[in-house]
Amino acid sequence: MGNQQVARDYYGILGVEQGADAAELKRAYRRLARELHPDVNPDPAAQERFAEISTAYEVLTDPEKRRIVDLGGDPLDNGRGGGGGAGDPFSAFGFGDIMDAFFGGAGGGRGRGPRSRVQPGADALIRMQLTLEECATGVQRELTVDTAVLCDQCGGNGCAPGTSPQGCPTCGGRGEVQSVQRSFLGQVVTSRPCPECRGLGEIIPDPCRQCAGDGRVRARRSVGVRIPAGVADGMRVRLAGQGEVGSGGGPAGDLYVEVEEIPHEVFQREGADLHVRLPLPMTAAALGATLPLPMLDGTTEDLHIEPGTQSGTLRTLRAKGMPRLRSTGRIDGQGDLVVHVEVTVPTKLDKEQTDLLRQLAKLRGEEQPDLAQKNGHGLFGRLFRQ
Structure with a gap:
């Protein structure tokens, strides 16, 4: 042991x-x-x-x-x-070989045969960083990827130029060898993958110098990819047949391009909707105003502020958000742009500004805010009545 x-x-x-x-x-x-x-x-x-x-x-x-x-x-x-x-x-033999012999395996007369040297390749993954603007419009780029590619010296068969695979002398090209063993179960004919050719049924006497008989080599190459408008962080674009070439020159897997969306300094994204915070001076909130609001595409949109707008008010601009990406890849409609109004209060006032505000407070009877509001309808009116 x-x-x-x-x-x-x-x-x-x-x-x-x-x-x-x-x-x-x-x-x-x-x-x-x-x-x-x-x-x-x-x-x-x-x-x-x-x-x-x-x-x-x-x-x-x-x-x-x-x-x-x-x-x-x-x-x-x-x-x-x-x-x-x-x-x-x-x-000398595995438990699976014994079971094969009794229940129809190679020892029972059914051969597995040689397995193919040609195997399918694995998928590959590469990440691509995109700005929010690029996610909105879509982009087309050339990517540099490092994957296994078909060996150009042997064409994938793993043999040196001018040579070819030969039948395995150990198994005679069957890919497996048989043996007769005695055990407590009696005489058992077992079959196992040939140790010489590893079940392939053939050997390469003169392997390709470039790929060492694997039929593939690693190389850097350029791949073009088109990212559709409306993609979001974590989404993947599949490029069929652009992944890793399989051993023996087998078909390549797929290449997946995963989107990494770079956070925007102004807009926050929620699905197809965009959100933006709008600091609004208290005077504009009180008097109302029309402001040019910058859009993601570089244009501006007039935003009308009603007089008396309060902090926390939401204004929704329909179909001014991100394109909606459907499962078919077509763009169908736009998300919304939600404006979050935040009324700002000045923290520093000069004497003239202070005097003007005091006059306004006097005109409105707000020199001393009444939290109770004598009629009992104020926020704290119920407490004052106790």
Whole structure:
């Protein structure tokens, strides 16, 4: 038992339970990729971790590889898996092999066959910062992304120029090897992925020097993206087939561009509505005024202030907010612009201003505010009557 090898915990690497479905695996991978992708985190340790989670995701989304993991093995460990040592009665074959032999597995006459070297690529994520104005109008940009791309030396087959894959001499191209073992159950014919070709049925005797036989290399490239008007923070735009190329030159995943909206210094956004605070001098609030209110698009809109407007009054300008982005990507209507009026009271007055205000207070009978209001209708009138 001292030579026992422990299989990698692919579920633990992604932080999911063993019974996680495809959607949970994808969510976990994307969550980690947002933190660890080389475009986001240049730390070498993060890049190693990103490669680790990418491998775990690839393994757990492959049904055959996941089956090996669930049986306690490691599909990337040259078929050695995580079995026991020489003293283990199951050391020469896995429990899954025994079950295959009794219930229709390879040992029972049904071969799995070689698996494809070509595997689909993973999705990629990149973030783009946009101002509120850009979210309102939409933008078109060229992004620089760092992803796995098809190797231009071998075209994805992983072979050096002028060479090609050859059938595996160990398994004869079947991708699996069989053996007869004796156990307490009797004689059992077992089948397992070929350790020489790792279940592919072929080997590459002369790997491509550029990609080391993987069929893909990492490279920086430019990708054009159009962000529609009305997007908001956290929304994503999907670019199909612009993600990571799969191993063996497999089809690329998708590239997701996630919007990071930069907070505006004047307007606050709530969905498609915009909110703005309007400090209003008390004289304008008392007398009324018409003010040119700047809009997000650089134009102005006349805002009419009625005489006697109170602090906290809300004025709504219909269809002066953000474009509404529908699920189809079309713009359908605009949100509103909500103006929050805040009446400001002067904190410093010169003598002339003080005298004028005193005269106004005298004319209005407000030299000494009456909180009780003798008729009992004031805010504190009920307390004064007690």
